[in-house]
Amino acid sequence: MTRSLLALSLVLGLSGPAWAQALKIGVINSMSGPEAPIGENLTNGIKLAEEDLKKQGLQVQIVWEDDTGVPKIAMSAMEKLATREGVTGIVGPYTSACANAVSKLAERYKVPLLVPAAAKEEITRQGLKYVFRMNAPADVYASVLVDAALTMGKPKTVAFIYENTDFGNSTSKTAKEYVAKKGIQVVADESYSKGAQDYRSTLTVIKSKNPDLVFLVSYVADAILLMRQSKEVGLKPQAFLGGGAGYTTAQFAAEKAVSNFVFSCTQWTDDVSWPGAKEFGARYKAKFGKEPTYHAACAYASMMVMADAAKTAKGDKDRTQAALKAGKWNGIMGEVKFEDYAGFNNQNNHTMLVQQLFDGKYETVFPAKFATKKPVFPFPGWK
C-alpha cells in the first residue's frame, strides 16, 4: 500500500514524503558473486540493525540491492535507489571498487552514502560532500601492523604480496610508503591476480630474499592458499602481517596448521570494550550461528548511524547529509564522528586493532589498552 502510494506520488510528481512514516534507506552490497561470503556478514549486520531500529520504534524500510561485486552493477543499483526508489541515504557498497565507482554518483544525485567497510583511501579523498565512511581506510591497515612489528622487534626488511585489485593495491601502496618512512627496506613487491592456484613460484622468490616481515593483502580463500603454500616452500619471516579481509575470518582461523601466530588488523572484535560490542557478538552468534566479522559490526553501526541521521532530518536527503556531518555517535564501533583530516573528508577516524592467532583463536595484542594477550614474536616456525 505504502509502495503504491509512493509510486503514485512519484507519478504525480509530488515531492516531499512528509506523509510517509517509514524512512527509506538503500543498501548496496555484494550478496552474490565471489565477494558474497564476506558480503553476507554485512547483510546480517544490517538485519540486526533493522531489528534494533524496529525496537526503537523507528520505521525504516530497507531497499536491498545486490551489486554482485561488479562496479558497473553497483552503479546501476545506485541510480535505481536514487531515482526510482528515492531513498534518503544509502549504506554500502562492500568492495572498494564498487564503493569508489558509486561515490561520484552519490554526489551527483545528492544522496548521502555511508560506506561501511571499503578500504580504498580515495573514496573519502575526492572532496565529496555526500560520501561518508565508517571504517578506517587502507593506510591505517598498514600503519597499525607495521607499528606493532616495530614495537615488538627491529625488522629491517619486508616483502609484500597482495592481490592486484583496488583493495590490494591501495593497501600495499600506503604500506610501502609507511615502511619507507620507518626505514624498513622493501625486498620484494609481488602482486597476483586473485583466483590463481599456484603461488609457489612467487613465494620461492620471496623466500630467497629472506625478509624479516611478510606483508600480505588478500581476501579469504587466497589467504588460506598463500599460507599453505608458504608453509610448503618453508617461508619463515619474523612475522606474517595479514592486511585485513582474508586474514581476519573465522574460516582462516580454523586452518590452524597454517594460521597460527599470523598477525592481522581489524576494525572490530567482540572482546573490545566499545559499548555493546560483546552483546552484538553474542546476538549475532545466536541468530546466524557463526562469529561476526568486523564487516558485520561496521555495517550494523553504519545502518544505525544512517537511520539516526535520517530520522533527525525527517527523511530529507540534504538535511541527512548535514546531520551525518554534525553528529556524534557512540556504539559498538566506539566513537563515530565524520571529520575532515589529512586529506580525508567525512571520514570516521576509527582506531584499528592488531590481533594474533593462537590455535585458531583471535586475541587482540595491540593497542595495549585493548590487549587480551601478549604477542608471540618472532614467528617460532612451522609445526
Add this chain to the structure above:
Amino acid sequence: MDVFLQSLISGILLGGVYALIGTGLTLIFGVMRIINFAHGDIQMVGMYLTYLLFVHLGIDPFVSVLITFPAMFLFGGLLQRVFINRVLDALPQNQILLTIGLGLVMSNTAMLIFTSDYKILTTSYSSGSLKLGGISISQPMAISFLITVAITAALWWFLKKTDTGQAIRATAQDRDAARLMGINVRRMSILAFGLGSALVATAGALISPTYYIYPQVGSAFTLKAFVITVLGGMGSIVGAALGGVLIGIAESLGGAYISAGWKDVVVFAIFLLVLLVKPSGLLGKSAA
C-alpha cells in the same frame, strides 16, 4: 637456480591438471564440433561432489575419483542425451547459448544448495611437501599429477585400441562417413560428452585438496580450458595435454620472473604468438 627449478616443477604439476581439463573439452569439441561453455561448471559439480564425499563420508579426495569419474560420466551422458543432442544440427550461436545456459543453471543451483561460501578441504597433506635439495614438491599436487598421467594414458589407450574408441575417433573425423559405416553417432556423442565431463570433473576432484570451491569457480576454468584447447589444436587430445602443461609452466615461470599479477599476460602472449604462427594450434590440423 632453485627459483627456476621450483617454478618449473610447480608449473608441470599444475599443468597436469590443466591438461585433463583441456582434454575433456577437446574430446567434446572433436566429436560434436560444439564448444562446451558449461565445461568449468561441470568441473565445479565434480568439486562439490568431492567435497560432499569428503565431509560426509570421509572419503579421501584422491580416492573419491573412483566415484566421481563414473558419476560424472553418467551426468555428462545425461546432459548430452537430454539437451545437447537436440541442438547438434542447430546454429552455432544456439549451441553456445544452450551450454552457457546449462552452466548458469549448474552454478546457480550450487549457490542455492551450498550458498556462495568458499569451501576449503583440509586434508592431512594439504600443505605437505617433499623436500628435494632446495626445492619443495607439493605432496597433493604430486599425487594428482600421477593420477592425471594414469588417466591420460588410459584414455589414449581407449581411443586408440578399443573398437568403441575408434568409433569415437571416426565420428570426430567425419560424422557423416561414420554414420554411413554403421556407427551410432548419437551414442558416440553421449559417450564423448560423458567422458569429457568425467575428465574435467576428475580434474576438479584432484585440485580440491589444494584449491577452494565456490559456485562460480567454473568460469575461470572454462576460459582456461578454451585457451588450452585452442593452443593445442581444437580436437587434438595430445595437443590439449601439451597445451595444458605448457600453460602451467608459462604461468609458473611468469609468476616467478615477471610478476604473479602478470602471469595471465604471459599466458595470453604465448597463446597469441602460437596462433599467429600456427593458426590451427600446436597440433591442430588445418580446417578442412
